[in-house]
Amino acid sequence: MTAPLVEIMGVRKSYGDLDVLKGIDLEVQEGQVVCLIGPSGGGKSTLLRCVNHLERVDQGAIKVAGEVVGYRWQNNSLHEMRSSQVCKQRAKIGMVFQQFNLFAHKTVLQNVTMGPIKLLGLSKDEAIERARTLLDHVGLLDKQSAYPSQLSGGQSQRVAIARALAMEPRLMLFDEPTSALDPELVGDVLSVMRDLVSQGMTMLVVTHEMGFARDAADSVAFMAGGEIVEHGTPEQVLGNPQRERTRSFLSRVSA
């Protein structure tokens, strides 16, 4: 077996006295989809944000594609990287936020072309061609000259996914991508994510959509209180949970 694309090793993080992550171990193989589920405040989003160094890890380390994220190993210690090096690592990791965070002053097309032009050095024409293909995939080619304020939540999130994919990432992070959406718009975003799964994209997804976790994920990790309480296949964790904490959470979610 090849080395996993993402290796999370003994990651700890605290805000003052509050331990948000208490030693997390998790691996994501290339092409796998891992869903993080659990109650809010359980550390799921924080863990996800550590993977692209939006949050600093206090102890332990995260490797993506064999490289420690945000730190350099030297003289038996981890040295924090210069921000220019962190930027290079982040460019290979796509991220989709709960609140979409589309650039409000740019059109849909400009949102998707901005990264490739400014960071990957694509010509404007190449970037536009790539953006059009991606917008077509997410069904929003006709919205290319709209501004984010003219889009519904579901449309915004699909543009955000296209924007992340335009950087041709090796890994996609989803931070509760459907939690801010009206219920009838969730399906559009999930179907775009399912397409990505079928194309073999490696994904780490924080979600409350148990249906998506059940039929799209290769493994599901239940997080609560800063720890991974249970980790296994969707059938194991969602169908036959072993721990009381998982059971009570699942009964409340499905109720």
Add this chain to the structure above:
Amino acid sequence: MSVQAESPSRQELETASVVPLRHPWRWVSAAIITLLVVMIAYTLVANERFEWPTVARYLFSRPIIDGLLLTIQLTVIATVASLILGTMLALMRTSANPILRLSAAAYIWIFRSVPLLVQLILFYNISALFPTINIGLPFGIGPQFAFGEVNAIITPMVAAILAFSLNESAYTAETVRGGLLSVDKGQIEAGRAMGFSEGKIVWLVVLPQALRVFIPPFGNQVVNLLKMTSLVSVIALADLLYSAQIIYSRTFETIPLLIVASIWYLILVSAMSYGQSLLEARFAQRGNRVGKATKRSGPTTDTSRFFALKTGAVQVQATSEKDER
């Protein structure tokens, strides 16, 4: 009450015409204001002490135009200097370095607390505090590279430029900071997650969005600055107002010359307000549908609604407005 007693039939309700609420007090207040405006207009024409021919004679006279140019020059220099220094101060105030943060806050505190007039006189008299200026290493160690008499360097114009630029920077810093803070943190995070450097995030994501919030208060500030430059008359710098004062102290045509100055200030501020509205339109949040709809319905709707002129007209406009939304 007979009106309430007979309840209308469904058919009557469907076909009935609608009588909008009348607003008699709007007519009364409008009449009073109109009367006042007419009275003011009458006195402007009828009162010969305004001496309009004298106003016309001086409006384009050499000393007035020279004063006007000096006023514009001072405003432009102080505005540009305050944009540069103010942006630096705003970035310092949001910096992670506590020394930078504190020193910027102290600067803003001092320059906003001491009255502008006091600052102006202080800079004019700065030679009393520092008679000579040496450029070299601090505390007089080693060789001095340049040496000068402060009295010769600080002309009234230099004192005015220093006072207005440094004072205005303190205000611009706060306006810029307000603009920076108005940008959602999620925008910065999205930029980081994509791999943009902090500098590129400021330049490509934060500043363009901050400008929209920055322009209206900054426009206000520049209008204020323009009028405040008239303070330089206390240090005998011949700006627009002081040029007018020089003339009327000789000819005693006080009122006409103050009117000449006022007319020029009105023209300058109007031009600036027009420029500001162009800038605002340029940096408006594009694709904001609500904003466009209000603009399109325009002042006609407001006036006709104000007086509730015709039932039909109001109804039509009300529906067309709904359609736009």
